[in-house]
Amino acid sequence: xxxxxxxxxxxxxxxxxxxxxxxxxxxxxxxxxxxxxxxxxxxxxxxxxxxxxxxxxxxxxxxxxxxxxxxxxxxxxxxxxxxxxxxxxxxxxxxxxxxxxxxxxxxxxxxxxxxxxxxxxxxxxxxxxxxxxxxxxxxxxxxxxxxxxxxxxxxxxxxxxxxxxxxxxxxxxxxxxxxxxxxxxxxxxxxx
Ligand SMILES: CC(C)(COP(=O)(O)OP(=O)(O)OC[C@H]1O[C@@H](n2cnc3c(N)ncnc32)[C@H](O)[C@@H]1OP(=O)(O)O)[C@@H](O)C(=O)NCCC(=O)NCCS
Numbered sequence: 481x482x483x484x485x486x487x488x489x490x491x492x493x494x495x496x497x498x499x500x501x502x503x504x505x506x507x508x509x510x511x512x513x514x515x516x517x518x519x520x521x522x523x524x525x526x527x528x529x530x531x532x533x534x535x536x537x538x539x540x541x542x543x544x545x546x547x548x549x550x551x552x553x554x555x556x557x558x559x560x561x562x563x564x565x566x567x568x569x570x571x572x573x574x575x576x577x578x579x580x581x582x583x584x585x586x587x588x589x590x591x592x593x594x595x596x597x598x599x600x601x602x603x604x605x606x607x608x609x610x611x612x613x614x615x616x617x618x619x620x621x622x623x624x625x626x627x628x629x630x631x632x633x634x635x636x637x638x639x640x641x642x643x644x645x646x647x648x649x650x651x652x653x654x655x656x657x658x659x660x661x662x663x664x665x666x667x668x669x670x671x672x
Contacts, residue, residue: 483507487548492557494609496601502559502571504551505544509560512567514540520590527627528588529651547572556583556614561602568593571602573610582618583610587633594629600636607637607663608672617665624649624656634661638671 484491484506494502505513514537517524525531534540551557558572569589576583585606589599603621610616621639623630635641639661647655 484548487545487552489548489551489557492559494559494605496605500561500563500598500601502561502602502605504557505547505560505570507541507544509567510537510541510544513544513560513570516567516569516590523591524588525652527624527630527651527656529649532652550575554578559602559606561587561589561598563593563596563598566593568598571599571606573606576614576616580618581616582620583614583616584620584622585610586622600633603633604637607668611665611668619663621661622648622658623661624651624658626656631659631661634663637663638667639663640667 489504491506492504496502514534517531517534517540521531530543534543547558554576556573556576558570560567561569561571569587571585571587574584574586585603587599587603607619610619619639620642621634622645623634625644640663642660642662645658645660648658649656
């Protein structure tokens, strides 16, 4: 397999607490990440549109390589989320809009890792990195209406619901409406 070195992107690690860290994905993560997706297929496909297209470890390799391309193009990056030495899910920036200094964050956790605040902490770390290191000024999180666990994350972090986009995403056999939550840098500074 082609390695990350061929993309010339550095490994990035963000420590959250003694149990939890984020790290950009590497070739050695392909098998565990595919296994995690495969084991959580039914649960993940309820809200994520790419699950059925992930049928083999090669599909996960292609995803990991796409994260390196994104990183190499200075468009943001994606990370695995590790909790107690186990890969628990992923979190990432969608393509950074540098002219507006804005980015969107997306995430998922495998079912057994829910309910412990892991993703809220991961999201807080990615928000801080975006404001402090990338010097962005706005972060958005889009959650399907009805995906209460996902909506609770931006709500818990103090994001404001800004707008509803009707029929914004096709999920296998139906459209879902999305709520866009937003956080501005000065609002974040007042919260922390
Ligand atoms: C969305 C998703 C990541 C949310 O997972 P989650 O476990 O609810 O989120 P967190 O890891 O932040 O945990 C929050 C839960 O831990 C609890 N918790 C425990 N300790 C906590 C802490 N220190 N800080 C915050 N929450 C804590 C919270 O009370 C909450 O539990 P509750 O919902 O029973 O009240 C997960 O459901 C998922 O991946 N779903 C499938 C894919 C998906 O929907 N992705 C998002 C698409 S937009």
